[in-house]
Amino acid sequence: MLRPKSSTPAAQLIAGRRILALGAKLAALGEGPLAGAIIETAQASQLETLGVGGHDLVLIDADAWDAGALASAVKALSALRACPPVLMVGATLPAGLVRNVLRLDAADILEAPFTDDQVQSAVAGLLADAQPAVMPSGATARCWAVSGAVGGSGATTVAIEIANALAAQSGKDRAVCFVDLNLADGAAAAYLGAAPTVRLADFGAAADRIDAAMLQAIVTPVAKGLDLMAGVRDPSAFDTMGREAVLRLLEVACECYEWVILDMPRHRRSWTLEALAGCDEVLVISELTVPALLAARAHSDEIEDGLGTGLRPRIVLNRLASRMFGPAPSMAEAEKALQRKAEAGISSDWEAAAASANLGGPIAQHRPKSKIVKDVQALVERLAAQPPRREASKAA
Ligand SMILES: Nc1ncnc2c1ncn2[C@@H]1O[C@H](COP(=O)(O)OP(=O)(O)OP(=O)(O)O)[C@@H](O)[C@H]1O
Ligand SMILES: [Mg+2]
Numbered sequence: 342m343l344r345p346k347s348s349t350p351a352a353q354l355i356a357g358r359r360i361l362a363l364g365a366k367l368a369a370l371g372e373g374p375l376a377g378a379i380i381e382t383a384q385a386s387q388l389e390t391l392g393v394g395g396h397d398l399v400l401i402d403a404d405a406w407d408a409g410a411l412a413s414a415v416k417a418l419s420a421l422r423a424c425p426p427v428l429m430v431g432a433t434l435p436a437g438l439v440r441n442v443l444r445l446d447a448a449d450i451l452e453a454p455f456t457d458d459q460v461q462s463a464v465a466g467l468l469a470d471a472q473p474a475v476m477p478s479g480a481t482a483r484c485w486a487v488s489g490a491v492g493g494s495g496a497t498t499v500a501i502e503i504a505n506a507l508a509a510q511s512g513k514d515r516a517v518c519f520v521d522l523n524l525a526d527g528a529a530a531a532y533l534g535a536a537p538t539v540r541l542a543d544f545g546a547a548a549d550r551i552d553a554a555m556l557q558a559i560v561t562p563v564a565k566g567l568d569l570m571a572g573v574r575d576p577s578a579f580d581t582m583g584r585e586a587v588l589r590l591l592e593v594a595c596e597c598y599e600w601v602i603l604d605m606p607r608h609r610r611s612w613t614l615e616a617l618a619g620c621d622e623v624l625v626i627s628e629l630t631v632p633a634l635l636a637a638r639a640h641s642d643e644i645e646d647g648l649g650t651g652l653r654p655r656i657v658l659n660r661l662a663s664r665m666f667g668p669a670p671s672m673a674e675a676e677k678a679l680q681r682k683a684e685a686g687i688s689s690d691w692e693a694a695a696a697s698a699n700l701g702g703p704i705a706q707h708r709p710k711s712k713i714v715k716d717v718q719a720l721v722e723r724l725a726a727q728p729p730r731r732e733a734s735k736a737a
Contacts, residue, residue: 350550351465352377354558357538358468363388363414364402367430374461377538385410389417396425398467403431403438404453415441426467430455447471469554482518482595483729484620488605488644488654490627490637495659497521497528497604498694498704499626499687502717504602505703507725508566511599518560518598520591521571522616523606524578530571533563534701541572541582541590548585556593564703570594584612591616607640614647621729623654624684629661629669634678652730655684657720662689685720688712 356377362368363385371380381396385406399418403411415438418424426447429439434452442448447470449463487503489496504519511517521527530537539559544551560568570590572578587610594601603616617623623644627637641654658675676682693708700707705714 349461350547350555351461353539353543353555354465354468355461356558358397360398360400360464361396361425362400362402364400364405366405367400367402370400370460374457375464378464385414388414397471398425398464399427400464401427401429401431401442403429403434408435408438411438412441415445419445426471428460428463428467430460468558482598482601483622483725484591484595484601484603485622485624485724486603486605486617486620487624487626488640489607490625490640490656491633492607494626494628494633495687495694496607496626497523497532498698498713499624499657499659499717500602500604501529501532501703502705502713503624503721504567504600505564505705506714506718506721507600507602508564509705510721510725511566513566513599515568515598516566517568517600517602518594519563519567519569519602519604520594521569521604522587523604524572524582524587525576526574527571527604529604530561530569532698532701533569533703535561535563535569535571537561537569537571537573539572540575540578541586542575542578544586544590545581545583546586548583548589551586551589551593553593553597556590556597559590564706568598579606579610584610584615587612588615591619595619609643609647614644617644617652618648618650620652622724623652625654625656626659627656627675627679628659629675631670631678634670634675638679638681655724656681658683658686660689661686685716685723687716687720 355375359379360375362380362382365382368380368382371378401414418427424446427442427445428449428451429442430451430453432453434450439450442450447467449467451459451463487496487500501519504517508517519529521529524541560570563569625637625641627633637656641656644654656679662669670678672686690711690713693704693711693713697704697707704711
């Protein structure tokens with residue numbers, strides 16, 4: 342799929358949107374002002390049978406059809422219960438037709454000749470007005486960060502289950518925003534079966550323009566109450582995505598959602614400590630091997646020292662298995678190596694983890710009976726019931 346050619350807010354709003362175009366010539370706009378959108382062309386006469394379900398906008402070339410076909414198309418649109426925004430363009434726009442188009446819930450008219458910028462801003466304007474209401478709630482989300490002690494310890498898997506459990510617990514739309522901060526090659530989208538369309542680095546230069554509407558164009562809904570913020574694969578993203586842009590995205594996410602869950606990269610970035618400072622929980626995920634436990638202790642200490650706020654990461658031991666398969670440390674031995682108590686243990690269940698990753702979606706969706714789901718649920722209930730530690734440490 343084409344990516345937007347620029348990182349303007351209009352281009353970001355358009356990226357990934359499904360546009361139904363009535364008129365063959367309109368397809369060319371996908372190479373220009375509507376780059377990044379998914380454009381499907383159809384005949385005006387097809388509109389009644391085709392419906393517009395799943396499209397974010399209908400674009401009509403009035404010059405491509407005779408008056409009768411246009412009138413029927415507009416009539417079909419006005420009969421829809423939920424009509425997407427409509428943009429009609431053309432050099433010959435009969436007044437009666439224009440009046441009927443403008444009677445639709447959301448519509449605009451563009452008279453030919455028009456520039457690429459005019460098309461882009463008209464489409465973006467309609468899409469922005471039709472944004473589902475993700476408005477700053479005025480409150481600040483509770484934010485939890487999840488970081489792996491070593492590569493492959495299960496940080497992404499656990500973070501996804503935590504986010505999903507919080508979304509289910511909330512029961513509200515857009516309760517949780519899962520943010521994959523592994524900017525170059527994060528796997529969360531693949532685990533969730535989602536396909537990001539934006540290049541996060543495109544926001545690098547526009548940090549101060551990031552707002553709730555732009556956030557909405559970036560996130561992908563993945564389950565009831567759960568949205569994912571992740572970019573397309575981008576090997577240079579850690580260099581090109583500025584600190585201000587990362588922190589601004591997190592700030593806006595915290596204004597718009599009840600919960601924000603961060604999948605943190607293990608290696609420290611210019612924004613790592615500031616992002617963690619905004620969190621009320623930091624979870625370090627370890628597996629039960631001696632090297633991982635030693636790394637978990639060191640990683641946790643480094644975060645605690647770096648923050649200097651007294652916030653101590655909680656260590657979660659992942660992939661707990663019975664000792665049938667070899668000499669793994671017990672929980673007690675693990676805590677000895679960690680020199681502290683572990684917050685929780687999560688059972689090993691390779692079948693459930695692999696099946697869900699392959700099917701795309703949380704383990705709770707595909708293998709709801711897995712012990713992983715039960716263990717994460719217990720952890721989430723315990724942590725969510727505690728007062729946010731950020732506030733507690735401020736109050737102290
Ligand atoms: N509790 C578990 N039981 C069984 N398999 C698990 C469990 N948790 C994670 N896995 C599996 O372990 C592998 C690594 O998991 P994941 O990608 O979540 O780790 P990560 O720490 O995010 O890795 P990376 O360092 O690459 O970011 C995956 O195959 C995942 O399915
Ligand atoms: Mg990961």
